[in-house]
Amino acid sequence: xxxxxxxxxxxxxxxxxxxxxxxxxxxxxxxxxxxxxxxxxxxxxxxxxxxxxxxxxxxxxxxxxxxxxxxxxxxxxxxxxxxxxxxxxxxxxxxxxxxxxxxxxxxxxxxxxxxxxxxxxxxxxxxxxxxxxxxxxxxxxxxxxxxxxxxxxxxxxxxxxxxxxxxxxxxxxxxxxxxxxxxxxxxxxxxxxxxxxxxxxxxxxxxxxxxxxxxxxxxxxxxxxxxxxxxxxxxxxxxxxxxxxx
Numbered sequence: 001x002x003x004x005x006x007x008x009x010x011x012x013x014x015x016x017x018x019x020x021x022x023x024x025x026x027x028x029x030x031x032x033x034x035x036x037x038x039x040x041x042x043x044x045x046x047x048x049x050x051x052x053x054x055x056x057x058x059x060x061x062x063x064x065x066x067x068x069x070x071x072x073x074x075x076x077x078x079x080x081x082x083x084x085x086x087x088x089x090x091x092x093x094x095x096x097x098x099x100x101x102x103x104x105x106x107x108x109x110x111x112x113x114x115x116x117x118x119x120x121x122x123x124x125x126x127x128x129x130x131x132x133x134x135x136x137x138x139x140x141x142x143x144x145x146x147x148x149x150x151x152x153x154x155x156x157x158x159x160x161x162x163x164x165x166x167x168x169x170x171x172x173x174x175x176x177x178x179x180x181x182x183x184x185x186x187x188x189x190x191x192x193x194x195x196x197x198x199x200x201x202x203x204x205x206x207x208x209x210x211x212x213x214x215x216x217x218x219x220x221x222x223x224x225x226x227x228x229x230x231x232x233x234x235x236x237x238x239x240x241x242x243x244x245x246x
Contacts, residue, residue: 002073002126002146002163004206005032005101006115006217007039009123014039014097015050017123018171022050031212032098034072040094040128040144043175051094051130057145058133059084065133074129076149076164076189080182085145088129089182093174095166096126096146100217102206103199105158114158115202115217119195125171127164127188152191154199165192 008028015023018041032038038055041048057071061083071084079089100117101124118124130144147164155162166174170188179185200219205211 002101002103002148003034005096005098005126006030006117007032007097007099008214008217009099009121014123017168018048018095018097018125020048020050024050028214029212030214030216031102031206031209033209034070038144039097040130041097041171041175042092042094042130043172043177048175051142053094053130053142053144055145056143057084057088057129057131058141058143060087060131060133062133063136065135071145073148073161073163074145076127076147079129079147079189080186085129088131089185091177092130093177093185094128094130094144095171095175096128096144096163098124098126100124101126101163102202103155103159103162111207112158113202113204113206114199115219116155116162116197116199119198124163125166125168127166127174147189149189150191152197153194154197155191158199162191164189165196167192 006029008030011025020041035054035056037052040051040053042051055072058065058068062068074085079085100115102113102115104111104113127147128144129147130142132140132142134140148161149164151160151162166188174185174188201222202216202218203220206216
């Protein structure tokens with residue numbers, strides 16, 4: 001599962017890391033949420049390209065998007081079997097630009113947030129799938145989902161799933177649009193090495209999409225206690241909020 005992530009490194013750092021041709025300039029984002037526009041890297045026309053998509057995958061065959069569930073994540077173990085993802089897995093793989101993601105430890109009604117990043121603080125290449133959805137009126141929207149796998153030893157104490165995080169060397173294999181040999185690609189769907197990552201508890205302020213500042217990434221000494229009565233409140237639907245475009 002991956003429901004929030006961060007894009008805080010300089011645009012030039014991502015461009016150098018992924019080697020795409022465009023030169024986008026965008027602000028740091030500390031609390032990227034579902035349905036917001038997010039940057040991905042795709043391989044097309046003989047090179048790599050930067051592209052903006054909506055985080056929330058829509059298969060091309062969906063007739064009513066409002067009645068279709070929001071697909072933020074794609075379960076990696078079944079990518080080649082699920083109708084929603086089969087076509088994109090063969091031809092439209094992508095990488096989400098990110099340098100960290102948040103995960104929550106659930107204890108009863110309580111959820112405590114943690115921030116996961118690479119120890120070297122380099123980009124965190126999260127494998128994804130993308131699709132261009134066309135509605136009945138001819139309108140189009142590019143959408144994408146993050147591919148997940150079983151949690152490694154860093155994440156396992158708080159959650160059983162994590163994003164598929166690729167090495168810099170494996171990015172080319174994942175993005176290659178000419179290869180439909182899914183067996184070669186499926187070998188990349190695995191937990192990343194534990195030594196790549198560290199994880200720290202962070203403030204519950206990250207629970208609200210409206211909070212988008214560097215303070216969200218500062219570690220707290222221990223997971224914060226819930227506000228009195230918070231366990232009885234109706235859960236907020238922050239993940240449905242629309243974010244701003246770059």
